[in-house]
Amino acid sequence: MGNTDQSHPSPNTYNFNSSSSGASHRVGIPPPQPFVKSLKNTLKETLFPDDPLRQFKNQPTRKKFALAQRYVFPILEWGPRYTLEFFKADLIAGITIASLAIPQGISYAKLANLPAIQGLYSSFVPPLIYAMMGSSRDVAVGTVAVGSLLTGSMLSAAVNPVENPTLYLHLAFTATLFTGIFEAALGIFRLGFIVDFLSHATIVGFMGGAATVVCLQQLKGIFGLDHFTHDTDVISVLRSVFSQTHQWRWESAVLGLCSKKKPNMFWVSAMAPLTSVILGSLLVYLTHAEKHGVQVKGINPTSIMDMEFGSKYLTTAIRTGIVTGVIALAEGIAVGRSFAMFKNYNIDGNKEMIAFGFMNIAGSFTSCYLTTGPFSRTAVNFNAGCKTAVSNIVMAFAVMLTLLFLTPLFHYTPLVVLSSIIIAAMLGLIDYEAAIHLYHVDKFDFLVCMSAYVGVVFANIEIGLVLAVGLSILRVLLFVARPRTLVLGNIPDSKVYRSVEQYPNTNNVPGVLILEIDAPIYFANSSYLRERISRWIDDEEDKLKSSGETEMQYVILDMSAVGNIDTSGISMLDEVKKIMDRRSLKLALANPGAEVMKKLNKAKFIEKIGQEWLFLTVGEAVGACNYLMHTQCKQKLSDEDSQKYSNNV
Amino acid sequence: MGNTDQSHPSPNTYNFNSSSSGASHRVGIPPPQPFVKSLKNTLKETLFPDDPLRQFKNQPTRKKFALAQRYVFPILEWGPRYTLEFFKADLIAGITIASLAIPQGISYAKLANLPAIQGLYSSFVPPLIYAMMGSSRDVAVGTVAVGSLLTGSMLSAAVNPVENPTLYLHLAFTATLFTGIFEAALGIFRLGFIVDFLSHATIVGFMGGAATVVCLQQLKGIFGLDHFTHDTDVISVLRSVFSQTHQWRWESAVLGLCSKKKPNMFWVSAMAPLTSVILGSLLVYLTHAEKHGVQVKGINPTSIMDMEFGSKYLTTAIRTGIVTGVIALAEGIAVGRSFAMFKNYNIDGNKEMIAFGFMNIAGSFTSCYLTTGPFSRTAVNFNAGCKTAVSNIVMAFAVMLTLLFLTPLFHYTPLVVLSSIIIAAMLGLIDYEAAIHLYHVDKFDFLVCMSAYVGVVFANIEIGLVLAVGLSILRVLLFVARPRTLVLGNIPDSKVYRSVEQYPNTNNVPGVLILEIDAPIYFANSSYLRERISRWIDDEEDKLKSSGETEMQYVILDMSAVGNIDTSGISMLDEVKKIMDRRSLKLALANPGAEVMKKLNKAKFIEKIGQEWLFLTVGEAVGACNYLMHTQCKQKLSDEDSQKYSNNV
Secondary structure (H helix, E strand, O other), X not given: OHHHHHHOOOOHHHHHHOOOXXXXXXXXXXXXXXXXXXXXXXXXXXXXXXXXXXXXXXXXXXXXXXXXXXXXXXXXXXXXXXXXXXXXXXXXXXXXXXXXXXXXXXXXHHHOOOOHHHHXXXXXXXXXXXXXXXXXXXXXXXXXXXXXXHHHHHHHXXXXXXXXXXXXXXXXXXXXXXXXXXXXXXXXXXXXXXXHOOOHHHHHHHHHHHXXXXXXXXXXXXXXXXXXXOOOOHHHHHHHHHOOHHHOOHHHHHHHHHHHOOOOOHHHHHHHHHHHHHHHHHXXXXXXXXXXXXXXXXXXXXXXHHXXXXXXXXXXXXXXXXXXXXXXXXXXXXXXXXXXXHOOOOOOHHHHHHHHHHHHHHHHHOOOOOOXXXXXXXXXXXXXXXXXXXXXXXXXXXXXXXXXXXXXXXXXXXHHHHHHHHHHHHHOOOOHHHHHHHHHHOHHHHHHHHHHHHHHHHHOHHHHHHHHHHHHHHHHHHHHHOOOEEEEEEXXXXXXXXXXXXXXXXXXXXXXXXXXXXXXXXHHHHHHHHHHHHXXXXXXXXXXXXXXXXXXXXXXXXXXXXXXXXXHHHHHHHHHHHHHHHOOOEEEEEOOOHHXXXXXXXXXXXXXXXXXXXXXXXXXXXXXXXXXXXXXXXXXXXXXXXXXXXXXX | OHHHHHHOOOOHHHHHHOOOOOHHHOOOOOOOOOHHHHHHHHHHHHHOOOOHHHHHOOOOXXXXXXXXXXXXXOHHHHHHHXXXXXXXXXXXXXXXXXXXXXXXXXXXXXXXXXXXXXXXXXXXXXXXXXXXXXXXXXXXXXXXXXXXXXXXXXXXXXXXXXXXXXXXXHHHHHHHHHHHHHHHXXXXXXXXXXXXXXXXXXXXXXXXXXXXXXXXXXXXXXXXXXXXXXXXOXXXXXXXXXXXXXXXXXXXXXXXXXXXXXXOOHHHHHHHHHHHHHHHHHHHHXXXXXXXXXOOOOOOOOOHHHOOOOOOOHHHHHHHHHHHHHHHHHHHHHHHHHHHHHOOOOOOHHHHHHHHHHHHHHHXXXXXXXXXXXXXXXXXXXXXXXXXXXXHHHHHHHHHHHHHXXXXXXXXXXXXXXXXXXXXXHHOOOOHHHHHHHHHHOHHHHHHHXXXXXXXXXXXXXXXXXXXXXXXXXXXXXXXXXXOEEEEEEXXXXXOEEEOOOOOOOEOOOOEEEEEEXXXXXXXXXXXXXXXXXXXXXXXXXXXXXXXXXXXXXXXXXXXXXXXXXXXXXXXXXXXXXXXXXXXXXXXXXXXXXXXXXXXXXXXXXXXXXHHHEEOOHHXXXXXXXXXXXXXXXXXXXXXXXXXXXXXX
């Protein structure tokens, strides 16, 4: 150090001479914060980013209680302001979605290998709960194809729904209960951000894959095959389709195609299913094609006693519940959020989770299975001009009436029509434009999307999800493990320094290497950064040697983008400092953030490099270096002069 | 947009008037790079950060071949330059570490529940391989306590070493083979960075925990107990110690304490073990205390035929091999690196992995088990003044001589002396100062360290590691999932804008909110950032309302620290833009990086906010906003004047 210090006078002097900077420009070391306080802040930011208790601040206890009630039951908030105009709109919307809900409910129930009636039950109780607790005005509650398919595939793996229907049904209820508990818990413990890890790309690929699988599954119905595989992957499905060509039924195929063409306008597609169901049923009644029965049962019977806590399949139920819960939440919240965007209101993710959770818990007690806010139904609801969650209540009562009086109608509903309804709904979910957009904007997101799609289509839903989420997380880790380091240059006639790659018109400062580190310095990247920085120095020195310019004397690390640092990172900086001392280079840091300063200070690193080598901006750092190099030159010259002088004497 | 645009004239005009900025200051959109090229760069940075092929650039093929040879066998590089002085130094160092290697080898073999002779074998062949392939001059190869313990605990779980010694031994060889293959593969596929995920904090906690466990295990020897638990956790160990108090042997305890006191100087600690072994053996020979036999067997017999590929324990062997491999690598490379630091030379992580890998493969074929570069032995080697890897060769031959002629000496080695040697070695590994340092500098690292320690001590080694690594990764994910957003203010008499928290003397710009985002904008944080940004805006507007200042008109996002963005992030920015349009606020971006610009451009987001709302620095953005607000005021005034005029008329 001693030597290097001599050859490098401290820039203090500069700091005082130069006009462009002064004492005020010293890099601030934030005052030490009590650990508990900082911990509290971190937890608050992590778990309460939306600051839900804000409204409760300085309110009388009475008011607080009222607010709390409204917080849990938003209906208390908008209920009093509810008008007749609203009701008219909600009535229409409610009937529209009911007309969609009934056939969809039946079809999706089949995906879950459940009796069709469960699908109808699931459109009665849960919507009522959501109407009271949900914070979205547009979400229409009901069963979802993907969730149903997932339930079906995961439970069928453990119990055969054909051989042992009761146990299977009860397991479905149990799974739904756990879904509800899981969702509510996530909301209550403010862990909503877990859903964020399902990225946009993942959901696109996943939905597309699931839709493809569902469509393939429907070939059974379209071709009217009796035996069909229970696997969901393309290969085994296609095999079991083409292995039975002799069984293909032309009439069902035709019937399917007729009712399959997908209308564009929402209300048409909303009415279409019901119409096609009725027509189809009539047609079947006349032609006596294959039947698919729904027994009349009245409204939801209780199923509290049906939970399979004792059985050895409990773990299956729990696993199913949690996996489907995550998917259902992801879809429900994404849907709610996107429609809230249209109408310019915010919805609270954690609150939504609690609502979804309780709606599923209540559902599991009343013979319903997994429900959420499906995209298709919500879109119809929104487009039919719903104003509040009352449209859900309307739908619920419409379904109730159906349950009480109209179910005989479904006695003749042909499988093929249901299949075609599902396919029509599914085709809308294969969003290839989005995939193309991903490809153009972000190749890695496209990769994630494709891996989700391929995983779901060729293996199964879980593998697809794990693949996609794993990749997305890997990307985050790689971003930190391999941060970009940029060489900065000076932008002409300014004190600004920017990446020479991005701004080719920058000119570099002779004798000074300026590096920007583009990520927090953590254990995961500390050794890489050490290697990389010394490599930058090598390259620079090679370049200078070849061009014979002034040798390098200073290295400035621009820490603006270094959000945080850990102990491994600090020891990395230590090593870099040592390496530079060996090469008699001086290390300067520009604009280290508060967190970083705090840690560097505690680790005594600032003492090591010297407070005077910390600068507020790269510009000032370069200024100081130039000043010092200048003074050195003068010194050298004067030394030479004095020598000449002595020689002359 | 139309309206907002009217109320906000474009800042173009400003850009041309203002002196401090001009056309040259436009934010550059990097030229579109062919996907393959960028992918190539990414892969290069990820897998070849140290650019190993650098030296091969523009060399004749002949030279290239020679270089390649040297790359694989560094001995070819330094061998020719080897001198007699070097040899003298290496000879002394070699003998010193041999004197440590022999008793350590025996003791550690016991930790792995292997015959003591395996410990000696393991100090013969592997060092020779490493001497040829290793790139470190200081690493002394041998077995390690932690690795041995890990092998012991993991294999004993599957096979009882007492009942089925041969199978157990063969499993150990198989595990070692897989360790070797795994390590070599990591090196060859350039996956060295996986080791980086064992952070400094993790290793400190892990070593301490392992050392504690090992010490506890030695109580068996110290108290001369016959029956002892095979579990490694504190509770069961202490139970089995105090359940047999009646068996405690005072003489062995005394003997242990005598040979246990830990000397400070390295060469003493280097000689101490051998001396204590010899003395101990004599003492035992005279007092006829318990015996611990080592059969004379000559040098390493081959064990290629002993691999247990067929057996049902293969998976256990593979798991053990990989887990121990990771640990061994982590220690070996960390040790090599730290001593290379002292002598100012670099070692190549991937190269080291290949060396360690082949040394273990060769070892597994010659009756050796897991070896690496243990800290204690390397430290002794370094301190004894080794110059090159030749000291390993010397040690190997010293051990060979021992194997051939001296093993009878160990016939009487008392268990207690070995135990005390181990304990002495272990106590050095419990680095509580480091833990305290962690606590002071970085609470989270301390948490990681402690979780590793507690996990290892109270559960087992794997749980401890998984816990610590999981926490470390969670931290990285949380950093990205909950990035800090900072409000910036202007630093007096400068164009610099910094966090108001860190620099309390900053003054904020009326009518403008400046936010800095401190992490890449990814799926994991996009929804959080949306919430947070709108909350910042709310807070600011509340503040302004209460203080009755000029209302907010502009929001500037400082993107300097945003290293990258994905499609979820872009749609988040879209939503933020919409939110602001609704509140008739203008959004400006300052200093977006190359990656970000590329993606924003592809996603057409730049068109949406308008190229003129991108600024090189926060300063320029603020300048533009002020200019616009000023012109607006003037406009308003003139309008009022004209109105007055018309009124007057």
